[in-house]
Amino acid sequence: MEFNTKVIHGGQKHDPSTGAVMPPIYQTSTYAQVSPGDHKGYEYSRTGNPTRTALENSLASIENGNYGLAFASGLASIDAIMKLLQPGDEVISTNDLYGGTFRLFSSIFKKFGIKFHFVGMDNIDNIEKCINDKTKIIWVESPTNPMLNIIDIRKCAALSRNKNILLVVDNTFATPYLQKPLDLGADIVMHSATKYLGGHSDVVMGALIVKDKELSEKLYFIQNASGAVCGPMDSFLVLRGIKTLHVRMQRHCENGSAVAHYLKSHPKVGKVYWPGFEEHPNHDIAKSQMKDFGGMLSFSLKGDKYEDAIKILENLKVFTLAESLGGVESLSGHPSSMTHASIPKEEREKIGVIDSLIRLSVGIEAEKDLLADLENALQLV
Numbered sequence: 001m002e003f004n005t006k007v008i009h010g011g012q013k014h015d016p017s018t019g020a021v022m023p024p025i026y027q028t029s030t031y032a033q034v035s036p037g038d039h040k041g042y043e044y045s046r047t048g049n050p051t052r053t054a055l056e057n058s059l060a061s062i063e064n065g066n067y068g069l070a071f072a073s074g075l076a077s078i079d080a081i082m083k084l085l086q087p088g089d090e091v092i093s094t095n096d097l098y099g100g101t102f103r104l105f106s107s108i109f110k111k112f113g114i115k116f117h118f119v120g121m122d123n124i125d126n127i128e129k130c131i132n133d134k135t136k137i138i139w140v141e142s143p144t145n146p147m148l149n150i151i152d153i154r155k156c157a158a159l160s161r162n163k164n165i166l167l168v169v170d171n172t173f174a175t176p177y178l179q180k181p182l183d184l185g186a187d188i189v190m191h192s193a194t195k196y197l198g199g200h201s202d203v204v205m206g207a208l209i210v211k212d213k214e215l216s217e218k219l220y221f222i223q224n225a226s227g228a229v230c231g232p233m234d235s236f237l238v239l240r241g242i243k244t245l246h247v248r249m250q251r252h253c254e255n256g257s258a259v260a261h262y263l264k265s266h267p268k269v270g271k272v273y274w275p276g277f278e279e280h281p282n283h284d285i286a287k288s289q290m291k292d293f294g295g296m297l298s299f300s301l302k303g304d305k306y307e308d309a310i311k312i313l314e315n316l317k318v319f320t321l322a323e324s325l326g327g328v329e330s331l332s333g334h335p336s337s338m339t340h341a342s343i344p345k346e347e348r349e350k351i352g353v354i355d356s357l358i359r360l361s362v363g364i365e366a367e368k369d370l371l372a373d374l375e376n377a378l379q380l381v
């Protein structure tokens with residue numbers, strides 16, 4: 001089945017009792033049993049819920065995996081992966097990643113004896129140097145949030161293979177429309193489904209997708225034992241969002257490209273970070289593992305003034321200043337004070353998250369209105 005068909009039909013069955021084309025929102029916490037253990041496959045909604053099952057099957061299908069697991073948030077799904085580890089285990093992660101992931105690793109799991117190496121992963125040698133017999137996870141986010149670096153997933157898979165190391169890819173920015181990490185050799189794909197999968201800024205959710213049965217059973221055990229599941233309404237909303245993922249992503253990519261090129265030629269703009277530019281340091285890897293370049297980009301301002309960035313953000317009208325990304329509406333953000341404030345300033349600045357950096361999640365509005373909005377705001381500085 002082609003991807004554009006899978007987003008609509010993959011893993012889906014019409015409701016067996018009524019024929020409903022969309023799965024009903026099974027708003028129930030529990031299920032009647034005829035005799036203890038004699039039930040119709042569902043016992044309690046933390047353990048399983050039919051609306052969540054429909055979503056989990058869809059997730060598995062669109063990522064070319066065999067098993068999907070949906071969680072209460074992206075961070076809850078990352079938390080579940082980390083609970084596969086034991087004290088003393090080591091994780092190699094990119095130094096340019098979502099601030100909340102960094103916080104979960106460095107403020108929570110470090111306390112439990114997990115060691116993290118945060119390295120520039122676009123240079124594969126930096127990863128190789130950190131691998132030892134305690135390494136259990138290589139954590140990739142690609143494109144990275146917010147600097148849009150691209151990490152070579154195939155090369156990471158070659159490093160982790162046959163070494164008892166799990167390769168995890170946070171596929172939030174790319175989505176399976178652009179990139180399929182399991183096909184490139186990853187063991188686990190992770191999503192903040194809050195973003196493009198949901199696509200409408202109306203739900204917070206996380207997702208994991210794997211191919212391996214044993215790994216899926218371990219994660220399912222953690223999902224049920226720790227309990228950070230998503231509810232049936234949220235499952236329904238994300239399932240509905242996924243059905244238009246391909247058409248939304250196509251427009252996100254078109255608008256993203258238009259905005260990136262516009263900003264690049266603007267006299268007030270310093271650097272534009274977008275993997276579609278030929279001069280982007282990882283452009284060739286992006287081309288080899290992604291179908292297109294996505295709707296996320298960041299840019300700095302000439303003169304690097306914090307006040308200028310704030311003025312622009314306060315004056316954009318079509319772009320809404322808000323945390324998050326991946327919805328149909330365009331959003332703007334200031335990583336150093338918003339999404340990445342939990343990363344120490346020196347660490348932030350080392351990777352380029354300076355005070356004039358603005359991140360855009362380019363939505364699917366008319367290109368003309370987006371460019372005019374940016375022009376109006378940039379004129380003010």
Ligand code: P1T
Pocket residue numbers: 073074075076098100101141145170172173191192193194204205206323324325339
């Ligand atoms: O917010 P939540 O659903 O828990 O997902 C966390 C997360 C994980 N990975 C990536 C790449 C992310 O971007 C996020 C969440 N990011 C934002 C809220 C943001 O504005 O960048």
